[in-house]
Amino acid sequence: xxxxxxKEIKVAEKRVSMTPSGVVAMIQNxxxxxxxxxxxxxxxxxxxxxxxxxxxxxxxxAEVFAKSDMVMHVKEPQPSEYDLIREDQIVxxxxxxxxxxxxxxxxxxxxxxxxxxxxxxxxxxxLPLLVPMSEVAGRMATQEAAKYIEMPQGGMGILLGxxxxxxxxxxxxxxxxxxxxxxxxxxxxxxxxxxxxxxxxERLAYLDDIMPANCFPVMSNAKVLRDxxxxxxxxxxxxxxxxxxxxKLLTRDMLKDMKDGSVIVDVAIDQGxxxxxxxxxxxxxxxxxxxGVIHYCVANMPGAVxxxxxxxxxxxxxxxxxxxxxxxxxxxxxxxxxxxxxxNTVKGQLTYKxxxxxxxxxxxxxxxxx
Numbered sequence: 319x320x321x322x323x324x325k326e327i328k329v330a331e332k333r334v335s336m337t338p339s340g341v342v343a344m345i346q347n348x349x350x351x352x353x354x355x356x357x358x359x360x361x362x363x364x365x366x367x368x369x370x371x372x373x374x375x376x377x378x379x380a381e382v383f384a385k386s387d388m389v390m391h392v393k394e395p396q397p398s399e400y401d402l403i404r405e406d407q408i409v410x411x412x413x414x415x416x417x418x419x420x421x422x423x424x425x426x427x428x429x430x431x432x433x434x435x436x437x438x439x440x441x442x443x444x445l446p447l448l449v450p451m452s453e454v455a456g457r458m459a460t461q462e463a464a465k466y467i468e469m470p471q472g473g474m475g476i477l478l479g480x481x482x483x484x485x486x487x488x489x490x491x492x493x494x495x496x497x498x499x500x501x502x503x504x505x506x507x508x509x510x511x512x513x514x515x516x517x518x519x520e521r522l523a524y525l526d527d528i529m530p531a532n533c534f535p536v537m538s539n540a541k542v543l544r545d546x547x548x549x550x551x552x553x554x555x556x557x558x559x560x561x562x563x564x565x566k567l568l569t570r571d572m573l574k575d576m577k578d579g580s581v582i583v584d585v586a587i588d589q590g591x592x593x594x595x596x597x598x599x600x601x602x603x604x605x606x607x608x609x610g611v612i613h614y615c616v617a618n619m620p621g622a623v624x625x626x627x628x629x630x631x632x633x634x635x636x637x638x639x640x641x642x643x644x645x646x647x648x649x650x651x652x653x654x655x656x657x658x659x660x661x662n663t664v665k666g667q668l669t670y671k672x673x674x675x676x677x678x679x680x681x682x683x684x685x686x687x688x
Contacts, residue, residue, distance in 0.1 A: 319643040320350045322386030324379055325357040328393045330601035332360025332624035335390040335411065336639075337632045338371040344636075345372045349643045352376045352386055361628040383407070388643060392631065393618055400424035406665070408647050410639060412436055412451075415662055416563045416676040417590035422668070426679075429666040431647045436588075437561040437670060438638060438660035445560060446656070447638070449496050450630035454620040456500025456556060459583040460489070462614050463552040464508065466605060467581045472612055474579030476551060479509025486510045486532075490546045492567055492592065493556035494521045494535065497585050501554045506533050513546055543567060548575045555584040555592040561662075562672035563590040570594045570608075578610035587615045652688050 321344055323336045334357045336344075341351045351373040358368060365375050376382050383389060383402035391411035395403065397420070403409060405428065413434035415422045425432045435447035460478075467487070469475035480486035489505040491498045494516030502514045506529065514529070515538035516522050525535040536542060547553055547568060553576075557564050564586035573595060586592040587599075595608050598617040605614050620627035638657060642650045651658035662670040667682035674681035 319387045319646075320352060320385055321639070321643055322352045322376070322382040322389040323354065323357055323373075324382055324389055324391050324399075325354040326360075326392055326621075327379075327396050327398070328618060328621075331393055331618050331621040333392040333618075333621050333628045333631065334358040334361050334363065334624075335392050335631070335635070337361075337628060338363055338367040338373075340632045340636045340639075341368055341371040341373045343640060344643065347640050347644055350374070352382055354379055354382050358628075361624040363628070388639075390635075390639065392621075392628075394418065394421055395424070397424075400428070403428040403430050405429040406431065408433065408642060410435070410635075410642065412588070413662055414588045415670070415673045416561060417588065419677050422663070422673060422677060422679070425663045426666050426668060430663065431661070431665070432663040433642070433647070433657065433660040434561070434662045434670070435635060435660070437662060438656050439560060440656055443560075447631075447634050448558075450634045451620045451627060452496035453500050454623060454627050454630065455585050456497040456554075457504050458619050458622065459497070459501045459554045459556070459585050459614075460504035460508070460552075462604070462616075462619075463489070463554065463581045463583050466612050466614055467552060467579070472579065472605070472607065473581055474551065474577060478505065478552070487551040488549050489513070489552045489554065490543075490550040491515065491554045491556055492538065492543065493558065493586075494518070494525050495556060495558060497558070498554070498556035499525070501556055501583075501585070502529065502533055505552070505554075506530050510552075513550075515543065515546070544572055544575070547572055548577075551577065551580050553580070553582040555582065555586050555596075557586050557592040558589065559672070561670055563676055564592040566592060566594045568593040568595075573609040573611050576609070576611050579612070580610075581612045581614060583614045585619065587617050591615060648688060651684065658684055658688070
């Protein structure tokens, strides 16, 4: 199979979907790899390293799309790429379709085979290709909150961990999954007082067992959330419903009771956001303020630490990419339920139920194609 690796063109996105070591593995499995010129430069992987690994450098995205059986991105295809996607071509990347109707329609129109990183799912319900970027985003969420709560950034001017004789900040993390756990770890490590909310008692028991004494796992409900956000200096939204739009948990009405200069970080923004007032921002212009509350809603947070993110992502995605390349999409899905669950569109049909429900589009089970 000819596998094409595209340069990311989303604003301030520097990651790349395959490292040179990933190219070596692909070639060892008998495949040809095309790398768009300078695709890895932002992550510290120059073209020369890809050439040494055995890849061919291609000048334009149009050529990569035209020559490849499978194209790989990190972020979703951008509007300028929609018409380059060919019928029966495999598109393997993060898609987040439930928050992006234009892209959904474009992929359906292309009649391609789109497989989303974020909906590849193990039998136990875990999402292996979200985990590495969720770890990065969770840790970054606390890091960014610590920066934007500083007075020069418009924040209230407090140190998350406090100092001798001065109370630490209060951080509320909504969601106890991978993102929430990593955000809470960072906040606890800085010395903040941390509340982590979830609706799963087993998960709360686990968090209670592993987290330090300055972390308080709490059963989440609307009243608890409202009470805690009024105390919070930082709120981190870490809620995920796999493949579907995120629920709006922090409402506009709640903002009025929050502290002026407090910071909210919406890590769920790729799936539409879990704060009612969220709208996607970029690394170039990451924040906006409503009712005195600073909103950080960057849709590709891990792109700011591109080298770490690229290596972590390739570690996770490469085994799946090799399986798809070795077997073709149909046999790979027949043999591996995890890959089958990743199918979002197939030959002009929508094959992921949560996306179909989000846009009231007909749903076709992927099994009909297998």
